Amino acid sequence: MTKLTCLLPLFLTFTLCHGYKILLMAPIPSKSHGILCEGLVRHLLVAGHEITYATPYPKVKAHPKLHVIDLTSNLDLVPDGLLNVQKVMNKESDLAGGFTTVYNMIATIPRVTLEYEHVQKLLTDPNQTFDAVITTYFGNGLYHGLAALYDCPLIWFNMIEPYSSLLGLIDDTTNPAYVPSASSSNVPPFTFRQRVQELISQTLQMLLSELYLYYAQESDYNKIFTPLLEKRGRTLPPYSEVIYNASLVLGNSHVSYSHAMRLPINYIQIGGYYVNDNVEPLPSDLQKILDNAKHGAIYFSLGSNLKSKDFPENIKKGLIKLFSGLKQTVIWKFEEVMPNLPKNVHILKWAPQQSILAHPNTILFITHGGGLSTTETIHFGKPIIGIPVFGDQFNNIVRAVKKGFAKKVDLSYSLVEDLEEAINDVLSDNRYAIKAKELSLVYHDRPVRPGVELVHWVEHVIKTRGAPHLRSPALRMPLYQKLYLDLAALVLVILYGIRFALKILFARKPLKVKKN
Numbered sequence: 001m002t003k004l005t006c007l008l009p010l011f012l013t014f015t016l017c018h019g020y021k022i023l024l025m026a027p028i029p030s031k032s033h034g035i036l037c038e039g040l041v042r043h044l045l046v047a048g049h050e051i052t053y054a055t056p057y058p059k060v061k062a063h064p065k066l067h068v069i070d071l072t073s074n075l076d077l078v079p080d081g082l083l084n085v086q087k088v089m090n091k092e093s094d095l096a097g098g099f100t101t102v103y104n105m106i107a108t109i110p111r112v113t114l115e116y117e118h119v120q121k122l123l124t125d126p127n128q129t130f131d132a133v134i135t136t137y138f139g140n141g142l143y144h145g146l147a148a149l150y151d152c153p154l155i156w157f158n159m160i161e162p163y164s165s166l167l168g169l170i171d172d173t174t175n176p177a178y179v180p181s182a183s184s185s186n187v188p189p190f191t192f193r194q195r196v197q198e199l200i201s202q203t204l205q206m207l208l209s210e211l212y213l214y215y216a217q218e219s220d221y222n223k224i225f226t227p228l229l230e231k232r233g234r235t236l237p238p239y240s241e242v243i244y245n246a247s248l249v250l251g252n253s254h255v256s257y258s259h260a261m262r263l264p265i266n267y268i269q270i271g272g273y274y275v276n277d278n279v280e281p282l283p284s285d286l287q288k289i290l291d292n293a294k295h296g297a298i299y300f301s302l303g304s305n306l307k308s309k310d311f312p313e314n315i316k317k318g319l320i321k322l323f324s325g326l327k328q329t330v331i332w333k334f335e336e337v338m339p340n341l342p343k344n345v346h347i348l349k350w351a352p353q354q355s356i357l358a359h360p361n362t363i364l365f366i367t368h369g370g371g372l373s374t375t376e377t378i379h380f381g382k383p384i385i386g387i388p389v390f391g392d393q394f395n396n397i398v399r400a401v402k403k404g405f406a407k408k409v410d411l412s413y414s415l416v417e418d419l420e421e422a423i424n425d426v427l428s429d430n431r432y433a434i435k436a437k438e439l440s441l442v443y444h445d446r447p448v449r450p451g452v453e454l455v456h457w458v459e460h461v462i463k464t465r466g467a468p469h470l471r472s473p474a475l476r477m478p479l480y481q482k483l484y485l486d487l488a489a490l491v492l493v494i495l496y497g498i499r500f501a502l503k504i505l506f507a508r509k510p511l512k513v514k515k516n
C-alpha cells in the first residue's frame with residue numbers, strides 16, 4: 001500500500017506531462033524509408049510531442065517542435081549502380097547476386113552514422129534526455145545503445161512484413177514451415193520444396209547473423225557506448241541483454257496485402273499510417289489529363305530508388321510504342337525528357353503518386369512492387385502489374401498475384417512483349433479490379449486509423465516506462481525448455497528407473513528359486 005502511494009505521483013507526472021521528447025533515428029539511405037519515417041514524425045508532432053529526427057532526407061517541413069539531424073552523407077554509403085535497372089537485368093548488381101553488399105551495409109550504416117560530428121554532439125551532451133527512442137530495425141541491434149544512453153524505452157520500426165529474426169527479438173522466431181523469410185518470394189501455404197527451401201535459407205540467414213553480424217555489432221556497441229555512459233556515470237548493460245529489451249515493434253504491414261500470421265502482443269501493425277487522410281489535390285494540368293482520360297489512365301512508376309532512365313534504349317522505345325497503341329492515357333514517371341511523345345503518353349519527372357492513384361479514372365498501376373506502392377495500391381483499391389527488382393518486392397508481387405489483384409512481369413529483355421500481354425489481360429478481365437476493391441475494404445475496415453494507433457502505442461510505452469507487461473514469456477527461454485526436452489529427459493530417467501527396478505525385482509525370484 002505504501003509502495004503504491006509512493007509510486008502513484010510518479011506515474012501521474014508521467015501521464016499528465018503532455019508532449020514527450022522522442023528521438024527518431026532513421027539512418028537508412030532509401031527514399032521510401034524516408035517517406036515512412038516522415039509519416040511517423042508527422043503523427044507524433046500532431047500529437048504534441050517533440051521530435052529529434054536524424055535522417056538522410058533532411059528537407060522536412062519545419063515545425064517548432066522538430067529538430068532535424070542531417071545524415072545526408074549516408075546517401076554515399078549505397079554502392080554505385082546497386083539499384084541500376086540495366087545492371088539488375090544483366091545480374092551485375094550485388095543485390096541480384098550475393099548478400100555481401102547488403103550485409104556490409106547492415107553492419108556499416110548504423111555505426112558510421114553515430115560517428116558523424118553532429119550526431120556525436122547529440123550523444124555527448126550530458127544534458128540531453130529523451131522519453132523514448134524509435135529506430136528502424138534492419139538486422140542491426142546497435143541502437144539499443146541509444147536507449148541505454150538515455151535510459152529510456154526502445155521502439156523498433158519495421159518497414160516490411162513481420163519476419164522471423166525480428167520477432168525472435170521480442171518473442172520467438174517463427175516456424176519456417178509457414179512463415180517466409182523477409183527476402184523470400186514463397187507465399188504460404190508452401191509446397192514441400194518451398195518448405196525445405198525456407199528451412200534451409202532461414203537457417204543459413206540465422207547462422208550468418210549469429211556468427212557474423214552479432215559479434216560485429218556487439219563490439220561496435222561496446223566501443224561506442226561504453227565511454228558515453230561512463231561520462232554520465234553509468235555502466236553499459238551487456239549487449240546480450242539489451243538486444244532482447246525492445247518494448248514494442250511498429251510494423252508497416254496489414255493483413256489486407258500480406259498473409260495472416262500470429263504476432264506477439266507488442267507487435268503493432270500500422271500499415272498505411274503514412275498515407276495522408278486527405279489526398280493532396282493534383283496539379284491542375286495533371287487533373288485535366290486524368291479527368292479527360294475517357295478510357296481510363298494507366299500509371300507507370302518504378303518507385304523512387306530505381307530510375308527508368310537506366311532502361312536500355314530499345315526497351316524505352318518499345319515501351320513508348322506499346323503505350324502509343326493503347327487507347328488509355330499513360331502517366332509515366334520518368335526522369336528524362338523524351339521527344340515526339342504520342343498524344344496519350346505523359347511523362348512526369350515527379351509524380352504525386354497517391355493523388356494519381358486516388359483519381360477514379362486511374363484503372364491500372366504498373367509498379368516495381370515496393371512496400372509503399374503495394375500499400376497505396378490497396379489503400380486506393382487499384383489492380384497492378386508488378387515488375388519486381390530486388391528485396392521484398394518479389395514477395396510483395398507474388399503475394400499480390402496469389403491474392404488476385406496483380407499480374408507479375410519479369411524485368412528482362414522481353415519486358416515489352418510480356419508487359420503488353422499483361423496489360424491486355426488485366427484490362428480485359430475485371431476480376432483484378434474487383435479483388436483490389438475488396439481488399440481495399442479489408443484494409444480500411446479497422447477499429448481505429450493506423451496513425452491514431454501509432455501515437456497511442458508510443459505514448460503507452462512511455463507512460464508505462466517500457467511496457468514491461470507486454471514482454472513475452474517466450475523471450476530468451478532456452479530452446480530445450482520450449483521443446484520440453486527437460487521433461488522428456490525426466491520421463492526417460494523415470495522409465496529407465498522403473499525398468500531397472502523391475503529387472504532387479506524379477507532377477508531376485510529365480511535367485512531365490514535356486515537357493516531353495
Ligand SMILES: *[C@@H]1O[C@H](CO)[C@@H](O)[C@H](O)[C@H]1NC(C)=O
Binds near residue numbers: 125126127
Ligand atoms: C548542462 O546543464 C547545466 C545546468 O543547467 C549547465 O551548467 C551546463 O552548461 C550544461 N551543459 C551543456 C553541455 O550544455
Ligand SMILES: *[C@@H]1O[C@H](CO)[C@@H](O)[C@H](O)[C@H]1NC(C)=O
Binds near residue numbers: 148153237245467
Ligand atoms: C530494459 O528496458 C527497460 C524499459 O525500457 C529499462 O528500464 C531497463 O533498464 C532495460 N534493461 C536493460 C538491461 O537495458
